Amino acid sequence: MMLYEFNPLEDPRWSEFLCKHAAASVFHTIEWLRALHSTYGYKPVVLTACPPGTPLSNAVVFCEIHSWVTGGRLVSLPFSDHCEPLADSSEERESLLRAVVDCANLNRWKYVELRPVDVGVDGTGFEPADQYCLHRLELSGSSEEIFRRFHKDCVQRRIRHAERQPLKYEEGRSESLLRGFYQLLLLTRRRHQLPPQPLEWFRNLADCLGDMLKIRTLSIDGKPIASIVTIRYKDSMTYKYGGSDPVFNKLAGTALLFWRAVEEAARDGLRTFDMGRSDLDNRSLILFKDRWGAARIPLTYRRYPGGPARARTSDWKSLVAKQVFQRLPDSWLVASGKLLYRHMG
Numbered sequence: 001m002m003l004y005e006f007n008p009l010e011d012p013r014w015s016e017f018l019c020k021h022a023a024a025s026v027f028h029t030i031e032w033l034r035a036l037h038s039t040y041g042y043k044p045v046v047l048t049a050c051p052p053g054t055p056l057s058n059a060v061v062f063c064e065i066h067s068w069v070t071g072g073r074l075v076s077l078p079f080s081d082h083c084e085p086l087a088d089s090s091e092e093r094e095s096l097l098r099a100v101v102d103c104a105n106l107n108r109w110k111y112v113e114l115r116p117v118d119v120g121v122d123g124t125g126f127e128p129a130d131q132y133c134l135h136r137l138e139l140s141g142s143s144e145e146i147f148r149r150f151h152k153d154c155v156q157r158r159i160r161h162a163e164r165q166p167l168k169y170e171e172g173r174s175e176s177l178l179r180g181f182y183q184l185l186l187l188t189r190r191r192h193q194l195p196p197q198p199l200e201w202f203r204n205l206a207d208c209l210g211d212m213l214k215i216r217t218l219s220i221d222g223k224p225i226a227s228i229v230t231i232r233y234k235d236s237m238t239y240k241y242g243g244s245d246p247v248f249n250k251l252a253g254t255a256l257l258f259w260r261a262v263e264e265a266a267r268d269g270l271r272t273f274d275m276g277r278s279d280l281d282n283r284s285l286i287l288f289k290d291r292w293g294a295a296r297i298p299l300t301y302r303r304y305p306g307g308p309a310r311a312r313t314s315d316w317k318s319l320v321a322k323q324v325f326q327r328l329p330d331s332w333l334v335a336s337g338k339l340l341y342r343h344m345g
Contacts, residue, residue: 001049001099008033008046008061017056017086023118025274026233027080028061031212035204036063036078040342045074047103049096058087058096062112069343071110078345079197081238081277082117082134082299090120097124101304114302127306133286135275135294139266146266147259151291155255162256167218167225169260173206177215180224184243186330191246193326195337202229202241216260218253226253230261237265238274258292 008014009030018024026032033044042063050056061083062074077083087093097114101124104112114126117134139146150156170177182199189196206213209231217227225248229241239261244254262273275294278285290296325333 001095003047003049003096003099003103004051006046006048006052008044009037011046013056014046014059014061017059021086023084023086024234025082025084025236026209026212026231026238027077027083028086029233031208031210032077032080032205033061033063035201035208038204038208039198039201040078040345042078042345047096047100049092049099058085058092060085060096060100060114063345065343065345067343067345070345073110073345074104074112075345076112076114079201080115081132081240081274083115084118085114085116085121094121094124097121097126101125104304112304115299116302117297117299121302124304126302126304128300129303129306130301131280132277132299132301133280134277134297134299135286135289135292136297137262137273137275137292137294139262139270139273143263143266146262146293149293151293154291158252158255159259162218162252165220165251167220167251167253167256169216169218169256171214171216171260173210173213173215177217177227178202178206180217180219181215181227181229181241181243184224184227184245185241186243186334187245188243189337190326190330190333195325195333195340197341198334198338200338201341205229214261216257218251218257220248220251225251226257228254228257228261232265232270235269235271236274237261237270237272239276262292 015030018028036042037044042065044061044063046059046061048056048059050058060076062076063078065075065078066072085093085097087096100112114121147156182202185196212233213229213231215227215229217224219225226244227242228239231238231240242254265273275289277299278289328336
């Protein structure tokens with residue numbers, strides 16, 4: 001199969017293809033790709049069997065990552081939870097991926113990574129790599145019916161408890177909301193002994209995604225206590241990032257923020273609320289999402305050539321002692337994130 005390459009930021013066929021393909025997600029969009037390029041300098045590229053100027057019926061989007069730390073590779077896509085190879089038939093998809101393998105050999109990439117959820121890639125040369133689970137909440141029925149499906153003690157009661165607190169809810173993309181969110185993210189990442197992604201990444205996401213993105217924040221007496229970032233695309237809303245101040249955990253702010261987002265998505269007729277991926281060893285996060293009634297879906301990334309999984313965020317303890325991050329002042333922890341994340345992808 002002959003492969004053709006194009007820049008999705010410059011070719012209008014890409015957005016047209018995404019509009020009509022059911023498996024396209026926010027992570028495929030030019031808005032997400034622009035944020036990646038603006039923040040980390042990754043070059044987006046689409047590989048397809050469709051000649052230039054013809055309508056697309058198959059395509060897989062990558063970013064080229066050039067790193068002296070982790071090597072040169074193609075990733076579909078960096079910092080996305082999932083990203084499907086898109087094709088009109090399984091036969092077309094399998095032929096496309098086999099051609100991608102040939103292209104990888106020709107260009108001597110260290111490896112090529114896919115992040116599929118639902119599509120089969122067996123027999124194409126791509127081997128299982130990192131494993132996660134993904135949670136998706138179906139938004140069938142009214143808001144009241146959805147609410148009744150939540151765990152009564154661990155979700156419903158916490159939401160009602162938070163609603164009785166003197167909390168102020170704000171949403172939008174303002175600089176003040178962005179900075180408040182980032183401070184809470186920094187607190188959360190410090191608890192996990194990991195650096196946050198750079199503030200520039202979130203600012204570029206807000207700028208590039210525009211009204212698709214919302215920062216949702218709860219505060220008390222003017223102090224932000226919990227904040228999440230959600231993104232809308234087509235008939236789905238995706239939870240992508242969150243942070244909270246543990247001093248105020250008893251107020252259940254995070255539960256209320258999730259409910260506000262789910263309630264909005266249901267009211268606006270969206271079909272799913274994507275709660276994002278979880279590391280398999282993060283049992284508390286998986287249980288939190290289970291209690292919302294979300295379906296747990298196995299998520300296995302694929303690599304060609306096969307071999308040891310790449311360094312994941314959760315494996316940084318094997319690269320840099322977690323105790324080092326734990327002892328860094330905030331400014332240094334933020335600086336380490338700026339340095340490291342572009343190599344991780």
